[in-house]
Amino acid sequence: MNTNDCIIRLENNNEHREVENLIRESFWNVYRPGCSEHYVIHVLRDDPMFVKELDLVMERDGKLIGQNMFMRTVIEADDGRVIPVLTMGPICITPELKRKGYGKILLDHSLNMAAELGFGAVLFEGNIEFYGKSGFDYASKFGIRYHDLPDDADASFFLCKELIVGYLNGITGVYQTPKGYYVDDADVEKFDKEFPQKAKLKLPGQVF
16 A cells, blocks of 8 residues: 555565564653563564454655554453454554654554454554544443453553444453563563663653
């Protein structure tokens, strides 16, 4: 797909390290000193729940500037059903091009592709101020709870978008994060040594 000055396409196998470095640059010192997201995608590519048809990169002037990926997961419904859904990310844009509209272009195109493939809904952790512009709402409004989160805890980070209108009608239940997202800090540290050294900084606004 061509979108003005950029192309969105599937990631090639020979681009894995370039994409991992792109993710590392984008997330470094954002949510924690250093980051783990580049190792997460490294692990998830071999996960059976990884959706290869939605392993996307954004290219501009022959250079990779963004990426997004999806994983299959489920909602364990209160009535005993298991409802297939997607989760998303890491998604990123190279730091020098953030806040210029490329992220929303990539996100909207990714969601349209997921809908065309027949997936019913996407649930994940994100900022409603950004993702709300692409149709996400609080998952609690759909009756979906985040696993292991106490009932009185703030769940404003947990978002949902139906790709098929009405897909979650009549469903309440608990969303399950794919286990592949949980990585060991020691494994992250070992993997990160394969990349150029960067300073880990404790900054205001970090979550961890």
